[in-house]
Amino acid sequence: MNDELVELIVDSKRGKNFHYFAAKRKAAVFTLLVVASTVINALISSKVLSDFESIRYLSMLAAICSGVVAVLKLGHMSSLHVQIGNAYVSVYRDLRLLRARCNSGLLTMVQLEKEFALLLRDYKKAAAMSSQAPLGFIDNWARVLGQLGRRFSTKLFGAADL
Incomplete structure (x- = not known):
């Protein structure tokens, strides 16, 4: 039972870390693309550019930025990763408490x-x-395209992670 408890503690911590880092990455990409799209649209509407060709390419770039944000649902996915990370944190804390109670002989x-x-x-x-x-x-694009499955890291954690 103790090995299973330790394994679940390590897995909970790993899941928490994976999802919190994924939330940060997706929030950063979301912010970058939304800001880029907004700046490009502001530049186009300010009529600073008079060249029709550059306006056309900038409009296309703004549409691509907006499309990527919409298709990948980066804002929603970021908040979902935080929610999942919080679920793992809750399990991780409770498991560590359970292990402490078990080691002290209270259970x-x-x-x-x-x-x-x-x-x-x-x-x-x-x-x-x-x-x-x-x-x-890649997994996010695979989800959108429906072609590939999820991938997990095989990184091993030591006793210091418990």
């Missing part, structure tokens, strides 16, 4: 198994939510 094996089962259920809910939010840029 019987029956109590430990019961609480572990509840936390495992919460972990599985967070993992199920993860399927709605791909972690990488």
Whole structure:
């Protein structure tokens, strides 16, 4: 039981980190594309440019920026990653508390198994939510195109991560 508890603690921390970093990346790309589109549209509407050809290309660039934001749903995906990360944090904290109570002898094996089962259920809910939010840029495009599945990191964590 102790090995399963430690494994779930490590996995919860890994899930939290993956989703928080994905939220930061997607929020940054979202902000960059929205600001670029806004600046380009402001430049076009200010009539600073008189060359029709440059206005045409800038309009196309602004449309591409807006289209990428709309298709990839970057704002929504960023907030979804934060929500999933928060679910993993909750499980991670509760598991560490459970481990501390177990190590101090405050729990019987029956109590430990019961609480572990509840936390495992919460972990599985967070993992199920993860399927709605791909972690990488390629995975996000794959979700849109419907061609590729999710990819996970194989990075190993040590005892310091517990």
